[in-house]
Amino acid sequence: MPERNYEFRKRLLEVHKPNIRNYEVLAREDEIEITGDWEILIPENAGRVILTAARDLQDYFFTSMGLSLKLGKSDNIENEAENGHNKIIYITREMSRRYGQCLDTPRSYHFACTENRIVLCGYDERGAAQASYYLEDLMNFKCAPVVKKGEKSRKPLFSHRMVHSGYGLDMFPDAHLNAIAHAGMDAILVFTKDADITPHGYLDFNELVYRAEAYGIDVYAYSYLKSMKHPDDPGAEEYYENTYGKVFRKCPGLKGIVMVGESVEFPSKDPNTTGRSYLDAPGDGLPPGKPSPGWWPCEDYPQWLNLIKRIVRKYKPDADIVFWTYNWGYVDKEHRIKLIKNVPADITLLVTFEMFEQVKTGNVTSICVDYTLFFEGPGKYFASEAEAARERGIKLYTMCNTGGLTWDIGVIPYEPCPYQWMRRYSALHEAREKWGLSGLMESHHYGWWPSFISELAKWSYWSPSPSGEEILRMIAERDFGRDNADIVIDAWKAWSEGIRNYVSTNEDQYGPFRIGPSYPLVFRRGVQIISEPYAMFGGHAICGPDYVSRDNGRSSLFQFRLPVEIERLEKMREYFKKGTELLEGIYETVPERNKQDAFYMINLGKFITNCVTTTINVKKWAILKMKLLIETDETKINEYIDKMIEIGGDEIKNAEATIPLVEADSRLGWEPSMEYMTDTEHLKWKIKQVKLTIEDELPAYRSALRFNFKI
Numbered sequence: 001m002p003e004r005n006y007e008f009r010k011r012l013l014e015v016h017k018p019n020i021r022n023y024e025v026l027a028r029e030d031e032i033e034i035t036g037d038w039e040i041l042i043p044e045n046a047g048r049v050i051l052t053a054a055r056d057l058q059d060y061f062f063t064s065m066g067l068s069l070k071l072g073k074s075d076n077i078e079n080e081a082e083n084g085h086n087k088i089i090y091i092t093r094e095m096s097r098r099y100g101q102c103l104d105t106p107r108s109y110h111f112a113c114t115e116n117r118i119v120l121c122g123y124d125e126r127g128a129a130q131a132s133y134y135l136e137d138l139m140n141f142k143c144a145p146v147v148k149k150g151e152k153s154r155k156p157l158f159s160h161r162m163v164h165s166g167y168g169l170d171m172f173p174d175a176h177l178n179a180i181a182h183a184g185m186d187a188i189l190v191f192t193k194d195a196d197i198t199p200h201g202y203l204d205f206n207e208l209v210y211r212a213e214a215y216g217i218d219v220y221a222y223s224y225l226k227s228m229k230h231p232d233d234p235g236a237e238e239y240y241e242n243t244y245g246k247v248f249r250k251c252p253g254l255k256g257i258v259m260v261g262e263s264v265e266f267p268s269k270d271p272n273t274t275g276r277s278y279l280d281a282p283g284d285g286l287p288p289g290k291p292s293p294g295w296w297p298c299e300d301y302p303q304w305l306n307l308i309k310r311i312v313r314k315y316k317p318d319a320d321i322v323f324w325t326y327n328w329g330y331v332d333k334e335h336r337i338k339l340i341k342n343v344p345a346d347i348t349l350l351v352t353f354e355m356f357e358q359v360k361t362g363n364v365t366s367i368c369v370d371y372t373l374f375f376e377g378p379g380k381y382f383a384s385e386a387e388a389a390r391e392r393g394i395k396l397y398t399m400c401n402t403g404g405l406t407w408d409i410g411v412i413p414y415e416p417c418p419y420q421w422m423r424r425y426s427a428l429h430e431a432r433e434k435w436g437l438s439g440l441m442e443s444h445h446y447g448w449w450p451s452f453i454s455e456l457a458k459w460s461y462w463s464p465s466p467s468g469e470e471i472l473r474m475i476a477e478r479d480f481g482r483d484n485a486d487i488v489i490d491a492w493k494a495w496s497e498g499i500r501n502y503v504s505t506n507e508d509q510y511g512p513f514r515i516g517p518s519y520p521l522v523f524r525r526g527v528q529i530i531s532e533p534y535a536m537f538g539g540h541a542i543c544g545p546d547y548v549s550r551d552n553g554r555s556s557l558f559q560f561r562l563p564v565e566i567e568r569l570e571k572m573r574e575y576f577k578k579g580t581e582l583l584e585g586i587y588e589t590v591p592e593r594n595k596q597d598a599f600y601m602i603n604l605g606k607f608i609t610n611c612v613t614t615t616i617n618v619k620k621w622a623i624l625k626m627k628l629l630i631e632t633d634e635t636k637i638n639e640y641i642d643k644m645i646e647i648g649g650d651e652i653k654n655a656e657a658t659i660p661l662v663e664a665d666s667r668l669g670w671e672p673s674m675e676y677m678t679d680t681e682h683l684k685w686k687i688k689q690v691k692l693t694i695e696d697e698l699p700a701y702r703s704a705l706r707f708n709f710k711i
Helices: 008-012 048-064 077-083 125-142 174-182 205-213 236-250 301-315 333-340 380-392 418-435 452-460 468-480 482-499 512-518 558-589 592-630 634-664 680-707
Strands: 031-033 039-043 070-074 087-092 109-114 117-122 146-148 150-156 161-163 187-192 218-223 256-260 320-324 348-352 358-361 364-367 395-399 437-441
Touching: 008 174, 039 048, 039 077, 048 070, 048 087, 048 125, 077 087, 077 117, 087 125, 109 125, 117 125, 125 146, 125 150, 125 174, 125 468, 174 205, 187 205, 205 218, 205 236, 236 256, 236 301, 256 348, 301 320, 333 380, 348 380, 348 437, 364 558, 380 395, 380 418, 395 418, 418 437, 418 452, 418 468, 418 482, 452 468, 468 482, 468 592, 482 558, 482 592, 512 592, 512 634, 512 680, 558 592, 592 634, 634 680
Parallel strands: 039 070, 039 087, 087 117, 161 187, 161 437, 187 218, 218 256, 256 320, 320 348, 348 395, 395 437
Antiparallel strands: 031 146, 109 117, 109 150, 358 364
């Protein structure tokens, strides 16, 4: 039975996997088994975070392990932590000197497991909750309520770790918040056009803040607020009081605000810019020759930031003011660093990790566009600004996408390429040690999906932890069975090598890789890709159907890049085919309780392979189209048309082969800001479009040769 659109949300609402217990797993001498006569105990005065975590653990035992544990309160929790029998006890450091004395970092915890007692001691309530999720993680690996005896103190290496919703744009049901907390993340982002207003309309920010607090999660506003006045303009103070000030006056529970050039550009007086919004057309109808202020490190951004900071902190004194330099990473270092030397030191600088890096492949040069995994980073743009931030003592965050997804392929839930992700984790840890990197933005509006990749990131971002290789093998054994682990790891290695053969280009990320096999093959007749009327980025907002050069002077020309990109993508496709075939080969031997998830992973591998095929076909089509439109030799014209018709036929087969993949998994083909772009309806539209092109438009073009005459 095909999944209906949005049916994937049922999976997102399932935080604990049901009935995962393997009754053949028994406690060894150095382990304990938690049984139904155990009790979960919290302090009498426990706050919402501990209470929520304890109820979650109770549900975990019931749902995943088939155990019903009593949940109770104690007015002498310190004594219970020392003497309780068959109890799981939540405390914070001020309640127990023994367990809390080693904790010095917010959200850190001490985990202690003895013969008849487990103590979850947090630096704060958020730390106790993370200890609770750690206990679940340990039992998940055992597939049993079995825990190794011993003690361990652990601390997070990054905070904040912020993500957008993967459920729907700015949609955060409790279960999704719970899953985000389980993944070790501690902040969410909400697009903000006004107080309680998102691109989709009304959202009670205070209610969201209240619900998120119960899971130990902060809420950041991602600014879509208009900035129509320069700080020197008459009435500027009042204007920004009624925008930024209004948001924090009405919603003081917000943790902070993220501001990026293209979303907040103001009428800068910097002579290097137009001084107006990119949405304001020039009066003469000609290209301006200069960037708008959102795409330049304007010399008066510090003045603007100081005004915003002063107004916001009037209502939220500790508000985290996050300034993102994403839009002008292409600008020379001198101008960018000059800006960082002048921004207020008590804000946070957010710098994208891998963007704008020039990558040489053969005899061509490409640029890392937003956002990609194929280059792990850091890029020179990030390194230069990170160093400047360190010198000034400015708090540093990065946009790194380690929630598991980038813009490499726009309509998938995550990129299943663990070894490349681990390379990025290592680079991020080096940046933490070298430049003081402290916070991570782990997704943009394409959202976050719980996966083995986000699980791998969680382990990497807490200390101490086993190595990435060790965790990956533990995941493979748990999810596919011990006998299959080597093959699974080989499959993941193939996929990881595959993504390293990806090429990050604007043409592809705003084209075939944005939506995959529903992307059209356009000859001369323009088309309008169908989209949902309620999509934030509907129509052609972030995906154009005409595959043409987007050269910007920072990479090799389009016509030189295309053949090299085709060659690399053909390698990428072979790696993804190999990984998928390896997993398919062991599918029947996967434990029954894990087969559904294994199926989704195999299906994802097939979908990615088909996305690569589409992009290869689009590039081949583009080369032939450019040749055809200037060719005057009739023989070659016929040859090019024949090849284009052949490509069109292959692409129709590719789209047809994709239909069962998206029907089996409704998350494929969807992205929160675009909604569905590659479901069955869109794929059938694409098939129809290509048929019209190769059966009507190209033959009509060929028929015009009859009007030529030989001299």
